[in-house]
Amino acid sequence: xxxxxxxxxxxxxxxxxxxxxxxxxxxxxxxxxxxxxxxxxxxxxxxxxxxxxxxxxxxxxxxxxxxxxxxxxxxxxxxxxxxxxxxxxxxxxxxxxxxxxxxxxxxxxxxxxxxxxxxxxxxxxxxxxxxxxxxxxxxxxxxxxxxxxxxxxxxxxxxxxxxxxxxxxxxxxxxxxxxxxxxxxxxxxxxxxxxxxxxxxxxxxxxxxxxxxxxxxxxxxxxxxxxxxxxxxxxxxxxxxxxxxxxxxxxxxxxxxxxxxxxxxxxxxxxxxxxxxxxxxxxxxxxxxxxxxxxxx
Amino acid sequence: xxxxxxxxxxxxxxxxxxxxxxxxxxxxxxxxxxxxxxxxxxxxxxxxxxxxxxxxxxxxxxxxxxxxxxxxxxxxxxxxxxxxxxxxxxxxxxxxxxxxxxxxxxxxxxxxxxxxxxxxxxxxxxxxxxxxxxxxxxxxxxxxxxxxxxxxxxxxxxxxxxxxxxxxxxxxxxxxxxxxxxxxxxxxxxxxxxxxxxxxxxxxxxxxxxxxxxxxxxxxxxxxxxxxxxxxxxxxxxxxxxxxxxxxxxxxxxxxxxxxxxxxxxxxxxxxxxxxxxxxxxxxxxxxxxxxxxxxxxxxxxxxxxxxxxxxxxxxxxxxxxxxxxxxxxxxxxxxxxxxxxxxxxxxxxxxxxxxxxxxxxxxxxxxxxxxxxxxxxxxxxxxxxxxxxxxxxxxxxxxxxxxxxxxxxxxxxxxxxxxxxxxxxxxxxxxxxxxxxxxxxxxxxxxxxxxxxxxxxxxxxxxxxxxxxxxxxxxxxxxxxxxxxxxxxxxxxxxxxxxxxxxxxxxxxxxxxxxxxxxxxxxxxxxxxxxxxxxxxxxxxxxxxxxx
Numbered sequence: 001x002x003x004x005x006x007x008x009x010x011x012x013x014x015x016x017x018x019x020x021x022x023x024x025x026x027x028x029x030x031x032x033x034x035x036x037x038x039x040x041x042x043x044x045x046x047x048x049x050x051x052x053x054x055x056x057x058x059x060x061x062x063x064x065x066x067x068x069x070x071x072x073x074x075x076x077x078x079x080x081x082x083x084x085x086x087x088x089x090x091x092x093x094x095x096x097x098x099x100x101x102x103x104x105x106x107x108x109x110x111x112x113x114x115x116x117x118x119x120x121x122x123x124x125x126x127x128x129x130x131x132x133x134x135x136x137x138x139x140x141x142x143x144x145x146x147x148x149x150x151x152x153x154x155x156x157x158x159x160x161x162x163x164x165x166x167x168x169x170x171x172x173x174x175x176x177x178x179x180x181x182x183x184x185x186x187x188x189x190x191x192x193x194x195x196x197x198x199x200x201x202x203x204x205x206x207x208x209x210x211x212x213x214x215x216x217x218x219x220x221x222x223x224x225x226x227x228x229x230x231x232x233x234x235x236x237x238x239x240x241x242x243x244x245x246x247x248x249x250x251x252x253x254x255x256x257x258x259x260x261x262x263x264x265x266x267x268x269x270x271x272x273x274x275x276x277x278x279x280x281x282x283x284x285x286x287x288x289x290x291x292x293x294x295x296x297x
Numbered sequence: 298x299x300x301x302x303x304x305x306x307x308x309x310x311x312x313x314x315x316x317x318x319x320x321x322x323x324x325x326x327x328x329x330x331x332x333x334x335x336x337x338x339x340x341x342x343x344x345x346x347x348x349x350x351x352x353x354x355x356x357x358x359x360x361x362x363x364x365x366x367x368x369x370x371x372x373x374x375x376x377x378x379x380x381x382x383x384x385x386x387x388x389x390x391x392x393x394x395x396x397x398x399x400x401x402x403x404x405x406x407x408x409x410x411x412x413x414x415x416x417x418x419x420x421x422x423x424x425x426x427x428x429x430x431x432x433x434x435x436x437x438x439x440x441x442x443x444x445x446x447x448x449x450x451x452x453x454x455x456x457x458x459x460x461x462x463x464x465x466x467x468x469x470x471x472x473x474x475x476x477x478x479x480x481x482x483x484x485x486x487x488x489x490x491x492x493x494x495x496x497x498x499x500x501x502x503x504x505x506x507x508x509x510x511x512x513x514x515x516x517x518x519x520x521x522x523x524x525x526x527x528x529x530x531x532x533x534x535x536x537x538x539x540x541x542x543x544x545x546x547x548x549x550x551x552x553x554x555x556x557x558x559x560x561x562x563x564x565x566x567x568x569x570x571x572x573x574x575x576x577x578x579x580x581x582x583x584x585x586x587x588x589x590x591x592x593x594x595x596x597x598x599x600x601x602x603x604x605x606x607x608x609x610x611x612x613x614x615x616x617x618x619x620x621x622x623x624x625x626x627x628x629x630x631x632x633x634x635x636x637x638x639x640x641x642x643x644x645x646x647x648x649x650x651x652x653x654x655x656x657x658x659x660x661x662x663x664x665x666x667x668x669x670x671x672x673x674x675x676x677x678x679x680x681x682x683x684x685x686x687x688x689x690x691x692x693x694x695x696x697x698x699x700x701x702x703x704x705x706x707x708x709x710x711x712x713x714x715x716x717x718x719x720x721x722x723x724x725x726x727x728x729x730x731x732x733x734x735x736x737x738x739x740x741x742x743x744x745x746x747x748x749x750x751x752x753x754x755x756x757x758x759x760x761x762x763x764x765x766x767x768x769x770x771x772x773x774x775x776x777x778x779x780x781x782x783x784x785x786x787x788x789x790x791x792x793x794x795x796x797x798x799x800x801x802x803x804x805x806x807x808x809x810x811x812x813x814x815x816x817x818x819x820x821x822x823x824x825x826x827x828x829x830x831x832x833x834x835x836x837x838x839x840x841x842x843x844x845x846x
Contacts, residue, residue, distance in 0.1 A: 103733060105657065132736030142727040144746060158737045158745070205735070 048075035051213055051243045052097055057111035059092050059101065059268070066092045067268040070111070074213075074260070076243045079235060081254035081276065083247075084264030085291070090247045093264070094215050097245065098134040099127040116212070132159055135206030135242075139218040141198035143190030143205070148173075148182055151190040151201055155209035168208055176204035177234050196227025203234065207242065214238060216246040220253065232257050251292060255280050263288045338825075344818035346602040354597035362591060363584035370580045374573045384564040385577030387837075392557050392582065394830045399552035400609075401630050403545050406493055408785045409627060412544075413481055416492035418456075419499070421477035425451040490533040490543035497551035498529030505559050512563055525555050603819035612783040613799065617811035622820055625799035627785040628698075629767055629827070632795055635702025636709065636766050641759055643706075644713030648755075651714070652721040653743055672711035679708040680775025688776060695777035699789040704772045709762040716758025720751040753838045760835040764828050770797040780806060796824045 052074040059067040067089040074080045082090040092101065099120060101107040112119050120130050132155070143151050150157075152169045169186070173179040178200040182193070190201050199219055206214060216235070220228040235257050238244055248254050254261050255276060262273040265287055272279060272288045283289045343349075375382040406415070429448040453461060458475030474482070486492075506522020529550045536546025565575040592599065611621030655661040683704025688695045724747050732742040748755075773795055780802035782794045794802075800820040803812045 098734065100730070100734060103730075128736055128738050130736075131734060136734035138727060138730060138734070140727055142725075142731040144728060144731065145750060154732075154737075154745070155735045158732075158735065158741045202731070205731075209736075 048078060050074065051076040051116060052245070053114040053117075054093070054096075055112040055114070057093070057096060057109065057113055059089065059096060059110075060108045061104070062106045065268055067096075070268075070270045072262060072270060072273045074243065074245060077239060077241070078259040079239045079244045079246060079257050080260045080262065081246050081248055081258030082262045082264060083249070083251060083254045085266055086249075088264040088266055089268035090262075090264045091217050092268070094217055094245060094247050097213065097215055098131045098136055099125075100131070100136065102127050132209065133212050135209070135211035135214045137199070137202050137206050137214065137216040137219045140222050141195055141202050143193070143198050143201050145189060145191055147187050148190050148193070148201060149186040152204050152208050154205055159209055161209065172204040172208040173201075175207060175238065176200045177230060177237075178204055194227075196223050196230060199223060199227065199231060200234065203231075203238075207238070212243065214242045214244045216244065218247050218249060221249060228253075251280075251294075263291065265291065341818050341821050341825075344814060345604050345822040346600055348600045348602075350598075350602075351600040352592075352597040354595065355592050355599050358591050358595065358597060359585075359588040362588035363581070366580050366584050367577075370577050374577045377573055378571065381571035381574035382577060384571045384574035385581075388557065388561055388564065388574065388578040389581050390833065391560055392553065392578075394833055395553040395556050397826070397830045399549050401626075402497075402552050403548040404623075404627050404630065404785070406497075406544060406548055409631065409787055412489040412492040413486055416487075416496055417477040417480035419496040420480055421455045421475065422452075423499070424476060425455045488543075490547055491530070493544050494530045494533050494547040494551075497547055498526040501529055501551040501555045502526035505555055508559055508563075512567055521559070525559075528555070603815045604822050608816075608819050609823070613781045613802075615807075617803075617809070617815040620803070620812070620816045622796060622799060622823055624782045624785055625794050625796045625820075626823070626827075628782065628793040629795045631698050631786055632702050632705060632793060633763055633767055635698055635789070636706045637759070637763060639703060639706035640710050640713050640762070644710050644759070645717050645755055647710075647714045648717030648721055649743060649748070652718050653739065653747065668711050668714055672715055675771075676708055676769050677771040677775060679704055680772030682707060683772060683776045694790060694792075696773075696779055696792050697790050698786050698793045700776050701773055701778050701793055701795070702789075704776055705766040705769060708769060708772055709766045712762040712765065713759050716762065717751070717755045720754025720758060721747060723754060724750040753841060757835045757839045760831055760838070764831050764835075767795075767828060767831070768797050768824065770795075770801050773798050774801075796820060796827070800824065 050073045054070050054072050057067060057070040058065065070093060082093065084090050092107075095101045096109055096113055097115070097120070101109060109121060111121075113121060115130070115134070118125070120127075135155075144154060146154070149165075149169055152172050153165050155161075156163065156165060156168065170179060170183075173182065178197060181197060182201075190198065193201060199222075203214075203219070219235075220231045223231065232253060235244055235246065239259070246254075246258065258276045260273065261276040261279040263271050263279060263283075263285075265271045272283055272285050274284075279288065280292060283292065371382060371385075374385060406412070425448070428451050429444075432444050432447060454473070455476040458471055458478060459473040460469045460471070461475065487495075502522040502525040505525040506518045508518075509521035510518025529547050532546045532550035532554070533543035536543050541549070561575055561578070565572045607619075608621050609626070610623050611619065612624050614620045651661065651664070655664075683700060684695070687693045687700045687703055693700050728746050728750065729742060732746045737745070778798060779792050779794055780798060782792055786793045800817055803816045803820065807816075
């Protein structure tokens, strides 16, 4: 998956894949799994390991419960979409994964959320170190008022990572399908790009330090249809290397790009989580069917 | 929905009487304020500048050479492109303001800081700075703690030597002299203008170089910086041929010519391409010069204004005609430098803490309310505080630069904190989110995202606060700053006067018809001009901030 991560592998790989109880003596913050895939030779499909596993996660903002009893497993190298009406807690769940909710004073998270088998809400987890492994792209494009080059290298700078920055910038921008448009203006401000380009710059910035999971909070909702379809193509491309978790309002978008879909409904409950095809063609819950077919929500 | 069957005959009227009355009331309030203020300024300026004493021919000449061409060319340029006109006016404004600043810098260089001291300290700061920049470049290999201690050690060695002020109280003799001291003790020293030119040209070259590098590329920036440095030194040689001493001509080049020329280059010859604006500026400046030359050859006398060279360069005197403001101007400049050096780091630090770090609890809310209240405390109370704390309690001599500067710094500290907090708060929260989402620590977010974004706003607020400090009289009276000093302060411990204090002294201690009508208005006009120059910088910064933000 990534060079950086293979270098940092720990000795306790057996703990990882199955998401077993974390070893408190491990001095690594998160336990790495072996990135070499176990490929099922007969069928040709890969057995996907769980990257993020939520168990009975509840979130409160003061006294309002935003999420109740979320349990789900997100497999690696796939696109997992979260859909649901406004205020159903899907973004809140996304922000639980990299503990961005810590920045909101009133937010309180209960339950267990494992990333590669390590509970990210354990006391010994440094949220800053966690966020360095989990990239995030926000709803509104938010490049820094710095040059395009400096935007992409921001994650590397703050992590004090060495390496050939020129090469990483080129690689990240190519992956974000932005290189051809900006390769002659890397010194110009990221704010001078168009909205769609800014969002792809933000994606390049998020993937430059090679995270394990890429969280996307409605990354295309502020963009026009052309830019949206560019971002969608990009997400499918990125899922080859990364585990992508995307929140979206747009049913069609979820159907187009995701492998699994989680449907959240009002009250912060996860009503159904399954393969996208199944959710859209043959959902088990009547409420999910109503929501997807547009009867409410 | 509406069909043809129900036609609307009349929509009726909505009453706007109250709104109209309100509108004209607030217009009246606005006009009242502006007119009263303008009348006051005109009254004072008339007393100080005495425009009625000038020859009609003087006015006619300047009308023909300056006003008429400016209006004509300005109108033509503005019609072709308002941007070029704005650029041209900014260029003229920059020239005027930077001329005032070169006056201030010249005063410091000629009368306050001996060239050798300035030169040695500039080198003693530049060398460790270069070393620490070099260390930071290789920061991936050197740990933070060792880098910090190495930087601190190099600075200490360079400024104080070993063992320096730490060793002297326990009787350890100086083993290694500081770099500054070492330079001061070399037997052969360069002449004054070389040292002043090197320091000012070095600073000017660095600023010009980085500015040009930002507009174009690094190599052009390097060339421009080198050219600027060379120009400063060359000006010292050329200066005497046009009647300027070497040292003032280096100051003039570094502080006025370099920024103006760089700005002119940027506006006229880079991609902005507004040479018309350059033409407009040339017409204004050329018109003023031609007008001055023409009036002196034709023998038309200008106004007998009290604000003249003599007033700006001499000290107080018993007679109003010979009285001058020079020591007070210098005192105000030194006080402002002290105030800025004290209040800026403390104020910005407090603002960053309160905005980014402080938890939202009762204590911080209490502090919040109190900072707002402190901003409204009368300045005389701060004077009393300064007297009590610095003079009585800490035993400092009364009326010195350091005591006055510290008192005024306390006075504007709440304003600096409030405006810096405002600037920090206006950094969009999605930038913070982006930074935290990338895995930045709070410190990294503050350093890389928040402070760079908020900096213009912070600077604007600080400059406006300094504008308040420069006009303060009461705190200086309270700390027993002398009303009249006859020479510039040369150290932080020397007695200092300030412009508003000098004006106050003229209007109270030396109250006579002469002083009322001559020295006081002239002093007020100079004070206002300095204030306007400072505020103009704040306004330019704020405009740039708003355009990018």
